[in-house]
Amino acid sequence: MSRREQYTIDTSALDFDPIELVDKYYQERDKRVHKEGFGQYQEIKGEFSNFIDDHYVEPGFTREPLKDEVEVVIIGGGFGGLLTGAELRKAGVKDIRIIDRAGDFGGTWYWNRYPGAQCDIEAYVYFPLLEEMDYIPKERYSHAPEILEHSINIAKKFNLYDDVCFQTEVTELRWDESISRWIIYTNRGDEIKAHYVAMSNGLLTKPKLPGIPGIDKYKGHTFHTSRWDFAYTKGSPGGDLMTGLADKRVGIIGTGATAIQCIPHLGEAAKELFVFQRTPSSVDVRKNAPTSPEWIARLQPGWHKKRMEDFDILLTGGLPSKKDDGSIIHKSDLKKNETNKDEVSDGWTDVANSEKKLTKDKPKLSKEQKKEIREIADLTKMEEIRNRVSGIVEDEETAEALKAYYWQFCKRPCFHDEYLQTYNRPNVHLIDTHGQGVEEITEKGVVIDGKEYELDCLIFATGFEVGSNYTSMAGYDVIGRDGQSLKQKWDEGLSTFHGLFSKGFPNCFFLGFTQTALTASFTHMLGEQAHHLAYVMKHSMENDATTVEATQQAEDDWVESIKAKSAAIERQYIQCTPGYYNNEGHTGNNNGFLSGQYGGSGAEFFKLLSDWRDEGSLDGLEIK
Numbered sequence: 001m002s003r004r005e006q007y008t009i010d011t012s013a014l015d016f017d018p019i020e021l022v023d024k025y026y027q028e029r030d031k032r033v034h035k036e037g038f039g040q041y042q043e044i045k046g047e048f049s050n051f052i053d054d055h056y057v058e059p060g061f062t063r064e065p066l067k068d069e070v071e072v073v074i075i076g077g078g079f080g081g082l083l084t085g086a087e088l089r090k091a092g093v094k095d096i097r098i099i100d101r102a103g104d105f106g107g108t109w110y111w112n113r114y115p116g117a118q119c120d121i122e123a124y125v126y127f128p129l130l131e132e133m134d135y136i137p138k139e140r141y142s143h144a145p146e147i148l149e150h151s152i153n154i155a156k157k158f159n160l161y162d163d164v165c166f167q168t169e170v171t172e173l174r175w176d177e178s179i180s181r182w183i184i185y186t187n188r189g190d191e192i193k194a195h196y197v198a199m200s201n202g203l204l205t206k207p208k209l210p211g212i213p214g215i216d217k218y219k220g221h222t223f224h225t226s227r228w229d230f231a232y233t234k235g236s237p238g239g240d241l242m243t244g245l246a247d248k249r250v251g252i253i254g255t256g257a258t259a260i261q262c263i264p265h266l267g268e269a270a271k272e273l274f275v276f277q278r279t280p281s282s283v284d285v286r287k288n289a290p291t292s293p294e295w296i297a298r299l300q301p302g303w304h305k306k307r308m309e310d311f312d313i314l315l316t317g318g319l320p321s322k323k324d325d326g327s328i329i330h331k332s333d334l335k336k337n338e339t340n341k342d343e344v345s346d347g348w349t350d351v352a353n354s355e356k357k358l359t360k361d362k363p364k365l366s367k368e369q370k371k372e373i374r375e376i377a378d379l380t381k382m383e384e385i386r387n388r389v390s391g392i393v394e395d396e397e398t399a400e401a402l403k404a405y406y407w408q409f410c411k412r413p414c415f416h417d418e419y420l421q422t423y424n425r426p427n428v429h430l431i432d433t434h435g436q437g438v439e440e441i442t443e444k445g446v447v448i449d450g451k452e453y454e455l456d457c458l459i460f461a462t463g464f465e466v467g468s469n470y471t472s473m474a475g476y477d478v479i480g481r482d483g484q485s486l487k488q489k490w491d492e493g494l495s496t497f498h499g500l501f502s503k504g505f506p507n508c509f510f511l512g513f514t515q516t517a518l519t520a521s522f523t524h525m526l527g528e529q530a531h532h533l534a535y536v537m538k539h540s541m542e543n544d545a546t547t548v549e550a551t552q553q554a555e556d557d558w559v560e561s562i563k564a565k566s567a568a569i570e571r572q573y574i575q576c577t578p579g580y581y582n583n584e585g586h587t588g589n590n591n592g593f594l595s596g597q598y599g600g601s602g603a604e605f606f607k608l609l610s611d612w613r614d615e616g617s618l619d620g621l622e623i624k
Helices: 018-030 046-052 079-090 144-157 257-269 293-298 303-315 331-337 347-359 367-392 396-401 420-424 470-474 522-542 552-573 580-585 602-615
Strands: 041-043 069-075 096-099 170-176 181-186 191-199 208-210 221-224 249-253 272-277 428-432 445-448 451-454 457-460 477-479 508-510 548-550 621-623
Touching (some): 018 367, 046 221, 069 181, 079 096, 079 144, 170 191, 249 257, 249 445, 257 272, 257 420, 272 445, 303 347, 303 522, 303 602, 347 367, 367 396, 367 420, 396 428, 420 428, 522 602, 522 621
Parallel strands (some): 069 096, 069 191, 170 477, 191 508, 249 272, 249 457
Antiparallel strands (some): 041 208, 170 181, 181 191, 445 451
């Protein structure tokens, strides 16, 4: 029996052996697993504190400490905080204060000003509140300045600048039982009382550095991509040529989504560019284009909500709905609903579309066969992406090193039309570490396989702290009823009701990946969470409630209900090449990115919340 015949479905038409390919995936995974897990990264503090300084504000900002009281404090001025503020305004809440360490609204898009920064989800899906803002993005994949501008415009429309504390870091939240208020302490000496607190700290806010020996010895210029130093490189976030690098030998560590976008600009500007790679990203076609006026003219009211929902449904194997009641059409209904199609049609939905083609004429498939078809669709797509590398990169050794051997969603997929072409430049050098990473950093540069690469500038595109405790990522602890610490409560894993409420922390709400659905479009999930939160808070305020809090039973039931789903997701991702999705290839981290999440599709989770609101009793919450 040939290895290919181990599949129960016919794979003879494939131009690759799926069994051998999966074996290679495992081999590539195994050589990249570090025993340190997340310990291989360096926390930014102490002598590294300058890596998180805000370059975009004038130095020397001071103000008098606040000792007042507000109805609602929102921590975080990114899309989560903006959407929460917008939903609360629509619910009639007037007394809102937002606190953020940045100098303006925007969250991730305030910090991400590196050259080439764009959204990698279609802008017509990713941008929130498009119809309410009466705005259509200029391009299919908007650049960072436009996204930041949209954030600021949301804040203006919903009057969120009225009472805001920028350049302010929360140091602690503490519940005062005697007055049923939260006390928010900050690095500005504030002691702000708040009836309600919404924590929207965001995932991509706290940069991390690699824990490479000698990282503190380097004498050249260095910075993290989330704090791009245009004073050194020159150029601009809009993509102007970085003339400051014309005589510089530049190195960059990291080849994830950020690096994919900025490397083409570095390659164009630098005298020499050295890209130090541990694991290549999958880089598919982006096909960015200006927004078509004809397409805009065809849009009907409600188009934005439907497009967001359709995108999420397509990613999980369903078909976009055209039924009047908004119900989901699944792939099994394809023949009787052939007018339903993928309106987004991008790299994210391509695997799902390939799977539909494979199942179209096979209405009766076993569970195992469906699993095999999903595997074949993914393997086929990744072969297409790897073949694209060979078709673009001229040097064969470089091309082979740039090929990603893992399942497409083991890492966040990347899309770019200039990244691979950059390696055809004579001044650009890919230094592949064969999965081992950089050995050492010296005063002069970087060491790989015993060879030192001397550099004038070293850039870290090493991402953000994701796989640690929630409060560690937030940068402060939350002390709830009876002195209970959120850090301690969640040390062994998240424990919430609907991902928003946690017993012992009344009037405190959590936004982000806190036992919620996993969806590629983070803004869609944040919008649904904000809407759900506003519904609960409006009810609480209209009934003059003092506190709203999850019941212990509701929390226990919620955690229990998602165990099987979240465990299945974690088992799937542990087979992947190491990264923050799977705790750097290690099990047992109860605070990993995917740990304890809802595990179902976004559409399923959002419907669950909607049905709960429609039922109307607020079952699972104790409101006094």
